[in-house]
Amino acid sequence: MIEVTDLTKVYGSTRAVSGLTFDVRPGQVTGFLGHNGAGKSTTMRMILGLHAPTSGKALINGVRKHDLRDPMREVGAMLDATEVQGGRTALDHLQALAYAGGISRRRVVRLLEEVGLAGVARKRIAGFSQGMRQRLGIAAALLGDPGVLILDEPANGLDPDGIRWLRTLLRSLAAEGRTVLLSSHLMTEMSLTADRLIIIGHGRLIEDTTTPELLARFQDEVLVRSPHASRLATVLEAAGATVRAAPPPGTPTAGTAVRAAPPALPGTAGTWRAAAPLDAHTADGGVHVAPSDLPAADAAHVAPPGRPEADGRRPVAPPGMPEADHTVGATPSGLPGADGNVRVAPQDTRGADSNVRVAPQGTHGTDSNVRVAPQATRGADSNVRVAPQGMHGTDGRVRVVPPGTLAAGEAVYEPGGEGGLLVAGMSAAAIGDAALRSGCSIHELTPQQVSLEEAFMELTR
Amino acid sequence: MINVIASEWLKLRSLRSTYYVLACTLSALVITGAAALSISRYFDTRGLSGEIVGTGLRFSADIPPVLFGMLGVLAISGEYGTGMIRLTLTTVRRRWMALLAKATVVAAVAAVGGQVVAFATYLTAQAVVSGRPIGASLSEPAALAEVLAAGAGSAVAAVIGLALATILRSTPGALVALVALPLLPAVIERFLPAPWNDWVASLTLPALTRQLAGVPDAGGFGPFTATAILAGYVVFSLFAAALVINRRDV
Ligand SMILES: Nc1ncnc2c1ncn2[C@@H]1O[C@H](COP(=O)(O)OP(=O)(O)OP(=O)(O)O)[C@@H](O)[C@H]1O
């Protein structure tokens, strides 16, 4: 248990921490978030008794750090893994700390194994990589098997295995009833690890909440793209929803972190189900969209295959999807009078963004709503490119983007009249039904998957 | 407290700089050896008319305080430099415990090391003198006392070095202070009337070490006063350092 009460720290003219009050409870992982310079490390240093608060207090297990009987067994900390003397071997470093706490050599050896440094235990720390130092720092924090853990950006420099290991470790330590306070700028990791979140800005508390609650607060919107946007907005508002215009595609503010589509919404308008893959090697290497009565066949929602999103994650593909560079064939169904096929194939998988072009295939080109031009007019406004996102599961949704603007699958080509709406207070299925009843077609219907990153940005703006 | 001392002992042992500093103390043997050699040559040509070698310690008396002082400096300045001090101070109940443990360890190492260096210096001098009647024998109480006092002087130097580094928190700063402080009496001395000037000059570590052993003409104090002053140095520097380390943000 850590209790921070009205904690304030002033360095000269800098108010690093200002009237901060929060508790870190046992049995949970508590994430400590804030921009650079928000005061996280300063708060941790005060909890650990390294810096004296200007006012207020910080207690560990009800007492100040100063008054802990057996500090190493009660609190373990890693503030900065680079703060070690490089001349020592990892074993000597840990052993020296262990001596101070009367901790057995067996524990030192076991921890070196656990953090994956057993092989370099007798190597000088000076030769360690950042991740290795980080592991050593974590081992040092765990030495006394403490009930309270304070870790400042422990995941920095860890490889994916290490991050996963750390996450599992921290979660299991919390499950044992320990108190874990952890700061990090890795939002995805934080959302996976932390049960509670304490968000500070300029040394002040902004939010003290649970992770699910915070995410839920920002998650009640559904993105709708429709050529009849304004009419649809009226319909939805009449049905009780709150509607606002969606930011232009490509603005990474709404639900773009994970592009995995939600489970199919059977029978609702605007949901396309994909058919079997077609031959990728068509004569022109292009992609053919054969819409029929579709309001707009350009509704191919797509992200570049295998391309990491801005935050380093890859779009999540549902199981059973074809490889990104395979042909994707989509058959719209569940749409009134839909009988055309949409076939999407990668046009040029060597391209950096693996764009796929969509062109009308032959006879259906007359469809009034299809704003797709032949390939010859490449570069023209109507020449749309589609990158397969790998959504070719049961609900492969398709979105079309203009050429050259396909950044991580965000840019969307919007034929005349189409608009994006962010609808709150209505489920995706209900929106689909409403659209169907009112005769508004829908190109895209995506519940906004708000990441912690976005929620954090929103809160700390 | 024993635990913390064990920890600091391992820390001191596991850094190369400790061994470099200890190796440098061998320079004392070289200096004494060279001095003894030149005096021996003089003796061979002119007989007993000149200076004698004696124990030989006084020729290199300035070396051990500086080097063992440096040992004390490095015992904590490295931790301040890297930030490791934060880790150290989170593991102990009281900050002064870490300081006291470090002081204990460096003082012990310096006492033993200083003693070894003193004996080695003595033996070097006698080897160079090789039977000429200008050396000294440990069977003479005065010579034995002079050699035995060296360990104490080195230990005090180590504690002063540790305290300087704790207060200044910087390796270069503490090293400069360590070298500059003993020069201070020589400067001040000139501006003081007798007997103050003698007393000030007697306050340096090498002088106090010899006064501790009752070496004639070593300074204005007897062994008892010298002991008290040396103890005062230790207490004062540790007290000042403890005050600072307890109060300051790290
Ligand atoms: N020892 C110090 N002396 C003076 N100012 C300091 C000191 N430590 C921190 N600050 C200031 O206090 C503020 C908070 O710094 P702190 O290190 O706590 O931020 P942080 O939230 O940990 O940031 P980051 O995410 O970059 O680690 C900053 O403005 C910083 O400049």
Ligand SMILES: [Mg+2]
């Ligand atoms: Mg920080």
